[in-house]
Each structure stands twice: as structure tokens, then as C-alpha cells.
Amino acid sequence: MSVTTLPPPDQLGIPNYQRVRDLVRTDIARGTLAPDARLKISDLAARYGLSPAPIREALGQLAAEGWVVIHPNRGAWVRGIDEAFLRDLNEIRVALESYTVGRAAAVATPAQVAGLEAIEDAYESCLPARGESATTARLIELNAALHDAIHAIRPNHEALALMRRQAVFFNTMRGAWGYGDERPTQIAAEHRRLIDAFRRNDGDLAERISREHISNAMEDLVALWRNAGRR
Secondary structure (H helix, E strand, O other), X not given: OOOOOOOOOOOOOOOHHHHHHHHHHHHHHHOOOOOOOEEOHHHHHHHHOOOHHHHHHHHHHHHHHOOEEEEOOOXXXXXXXXXXXXXXXXXXHHHHHHHHHHHHHHHOOXXXXXXXXXXXXXXXHOOOOOOOOOOHXXXXXXXXXXXXXXXXXXXXXXXXXXXXXXXHHHHHHHHHHOOOOOXXXXXXXXXXXXXXXXXXXXXXXXXXXXXXXXXXXHXXXXXXXXXXXXX
């Protein structure tokens, strides 16, 4: 098994178990760690250049997030991620996210709407010109920032706690697979429609747009998944 070098910790000092957790997530999303593969502590320690303790901690968190399955007295395996799993997870995301978005839109102030517009302006400034590839990492970051700003308008902390798993999962998949050619531009158009609903404090419209937005994202991800399978 080849060694994957851990990135250096940032100025805040990210613990090793968190850094290796993020690397294992990405390796699973990319298929480097294959579905249903057994994850031996010794192999992972050699791969990531760490002692067993942070590896165990990382696997425990990944099991809670759904990336890894741990069988008592038998060890850990990579979860087999298929289209049914993607869609099941997305159904939860649609229900929670669209509800919280609609509630936020109903009470958004002009200043909060202006903040959403500023983030969207930054997102659109990163859109690739025709024939160029998208800067995926930056688009993911700004897309997440917009949704975080929406959730902050009328935070539902219990719903947000449940949505974090979905956010981590889908952002990791995006980082590994990117977007379909037209999806970044479609996202921008959907964001603008959503922001306009916020401007009008139309919670029902915002909820419908959010459902459409998340469903379109799912179809793009599934298309990438199917193409990866054919390759």
C-alpha cells in the first residue's frame, strides 16, 4: 500500500485524527480505498505515516458519518456506496435543507440578503469561461458559504446538526468528482432565483427552489457516478 503524506497542520493545529479522517474520506470518494475493502489499522498507519491511535479515532468518526462500517471483533470495512445510498442520503438533505431555507427566507432582512448577494457575486466571479475547467475547490467553498449564510439567518441548531453529515458527504464527493460541465452555471442561476425569493421574504417559493436546487445537484452527482462506473 503506497504512503499518502499528511498535509501539514494549519496555524490552529488540526489534530492528526482529523487530518487522516479527511484523507480517508477523500480516498473512499475517489475509489482509492475500494468499496467493501477491509481497513486494517496497521495498513492505514503505514499508508498515512501515523500511529494506530489517531487511525482508530478517525475510523470511529467515519463510521458515524457513514463512510465506514465497523463490525465488533471483525474490524472496519469501506462502505459500499451505490446510487441507492446516494439517493437515500439526499432525500434527508432535501427535507431538512428546504425546510430551513424556507423559514430563513421568510424573515431575511435587506442586510442579510445583501450578504447573500455578495457571496454569490464571488461565486460567479470564479465561474470558468467557455472551454475552461472549473476551479472546483473554490466553487465548493463559496457554495457552502452561501448555504451557511442562509442557515445563519434563522438557525435551527438541531436541524443543522443533522445536516452536517450530508454536507460533509456531498462536499467530499464534489471535491473528488467535480461538477458536470454545465452545473456550475446552473448553480449560479438557481442561487439568483433563491436570493430573489429571500428579497421578497417568500418562504414557500424559497423552499420550492431549494428542493429543485438540491434535486438538480443530485442528478449531476449521479451522472458523474454512472460515468465513473463505465470508466
